[in-house]
Amino acid sequence: MVFSSSDISDNKAAIPIYYPSPDSKISENYRFTYPVFVKGNQEKYNHPILLLHGLNERSWLKYLPWAYYLAEHTGRPVILFPIAFHINRSPLDWANPRAMLPLLNYRKKNQPTADSASFVNVALSERLSDDPLRFFTSGRQSAYDIIRLVGQIHNGGHPLFEKDSQTDIFAYSIGAFLSEIIMLANPDGLFSETRLFMFCGGSVFSAMNGISKLIMDKKAFDGIYKFYMHDIDQEMEHNRPLSDYLKSNSLGYSFHSMIDFKNHQRFRDQRFREMRKRISTITLKNDKVVPAKDTFHTLDGNAEMFDFPYEYTHETPFPVTNQTLVPLVDKAFESVFSRAAKFLC
Amino acid sequence: MLFTEMYTRLKSLFNLEANRINIPFSDISIRMQEFSSSDGFFIFGYFG
Numbered sequence: 097m098v099f100s101s102s103d104i105s106d107n108k109a110a111i112p113i114y115y116p117s118p119d120s121k122i123s124e125n126y127r128f129t130y131p132v133f134v135k136g137n138q139e140k141y142n143h144p145i146l147l148l149h150g151l152n153e154r155s156w157l158k159y160l161p162w163a164y165y166l167a168e169h170t171g172r173p174v175i176l177f178p179i180a181f182h183i184n185r186s187p188l189d190w191a192n193p194r195a196m197l198p199l200l201n202y203r204k205k206n207q208p209t210a211d212s213a214s215f216v217n218v219a220l221s222e223r224l225s226d227d228p229l230r231f232f233t234s235g236r237q238s239a240y241d242i243i244r245l246v247g248q249i250h251n252g253g254h255p256l257f258e259k260d261s262q263t264d265i266f267a268y269s270i271g272a273f274l275s276e277i278i279m280l281a282n283p284d285g286l287f288s289e290t291r292l293f294m295f296c297g298g299s300v301f302s303a304m305n306g307i308s309k310l311i312m313d314k315k316a317f318d319g320i321y322k323f324y325m326h327d328i329d330q331e332m333e334h335n336r337p338l339s340d341y342l343k344s345n346s347l348g349y350s351f352h353s354m355i356d357f358k359n360h361q362r363f364r365d366q367r368f369r370e371m372r373k374r375i376s377t378i379t380l381k382n383d384k385v386v387p388a389k390d391t392f393h394t395l396d397g398n399a400e401m402f403d404f405p406y407e408y409t410h411e412t413p414f415p416v417t418n419q420t421l422v423p424l425v426d427k428a429f430e431s432v433f434s435r436a437a438k439f440l441c
Numbered sequence: 442m443l444f445t446e447m448y449t450r451l452k453s454l455f456n457l458e459a460n461r462i463n464i465p466f467s468d469i470s471i472r473m474q475e476f477s478s479s480d481g482f483f484i485f486g487y488f489g
Contacts, residue, residue: 125478126477126478127475127476127477127478128475128476128478129473129474129475129476130473130474130476131455131462131471131472131473131474132471132472132473132474133469133470133471134469134470134471134472135468135469136468137468137470156455157452157455160447160448160451160452160455161444161447161448161451164447164451164464164467164469165444165447167469168467168469175474177476180478237478240478240479241476241478244479245476254474255474256472256474414444416445416448416449422443422445425444425445426443426444426445429443429444430443430444
């Protein structure tokens with residue numbers, strides 16, 4: 097069920113009207129713009145870095161200095177590409193507290209287990225509770241978009257890039273999960289040389305905990321966890337479109353292998369071994385969403401764990417609101433991004 | 442330039458509606474590109 101501001105009456109006493117909004121009706125998701133940070137004033141560039149963001153992001157703001165730093169220190173263009181139904185691929189209302197408040201109140205009243213519900217996460221929480229398959233279908237659409245973009249760049253079909261440009265990836269959080277799936281599948285050999293730098297990501301889905309006021313509420317997370325950890329196993333026993341896709345399509349197979357340690361373990365371990373030198377990962381000691389130990393486990397130890405001398409979270413590794421922390425945050429940011437720039441240079 | 446200063450300066454500059462965003466304090470600019478997702482709605486029938 098999705099809520100739209102058009103359903104909000106100025107009359108505060110009005111009861112919000114909810115309606116099932118098919119994903120295909122969300123036009124923002126189909127035609128959108130994305131920013132590319134470039135250094136210098138050339139007509140064409142080489143070797144872009146694709147920067148992929150985290151779950152439930154509605155704005156590029158957090159990522160602007162990340163992209164700027166990578167562009168400045170590698171000299172390479174940095175593409176900020178939005179995942180399906182995120183950033184500017186989602187209705188503006190989803191990031192509007194005033195528009196989301198009635199939906200939040202409705203959810204808190206009707207979903208008693210929706211702990212951590214907030215106006216920031218209520219749109220995503222409601223959508224995933226309504227249909228947990230959206231986690232997969234949105235990821236699938238994002239993967240195909242990225243494959244098409246990287247293919248365009250490689251084939252000389254992108255206006256900003258020289259033909260045969262190699263694309264590398266900087267991926268954060270769920271963007272890391274998506275990148276791993278694409279790299280494992282390696283469609284058309286497009287990612288055979290791609291280097292992947294992951295930050296606060298890298299583990300299989302089963303080790304993640306997405307319950308956060310900034311990501312999704314408990315009701316939504318419990319729903320997708322049950323769906324992908326339990327219901328999917330039952331579905332795999334049948335021959336239906338979803339199970340067929342997960343069994344026979346390379347992206348579907350890779351997605352399934354990244355759901356839990358036990359799924360296609362030999363395939364996953366073998367592929368990560370093959371790609372070991374092309375993957376670099378930084379985890380954070382206090383990351384509760386994608387725990388460091390599970391990223392180490394997934395990548396067979398091919399990761400490093402950092403810790404910062406201030407209070408941080410997975411969602412906000414570099415807080416900007418406390419002025420007294422500025423020197424520490426600046427240093428922490430430099431420690432991560434200098435490593436990323438060196439790897440991707 | 443350090444992270445927090447970078448964040449503050451970029452925050453005031455970013456405008457999604459512009460095709461090209463010049464960053465006055467460096468030789469980096471932002472070029473906006475368009476994309477049309479071609480992913481058709483594959484219907485994943487599941488659980489019967």
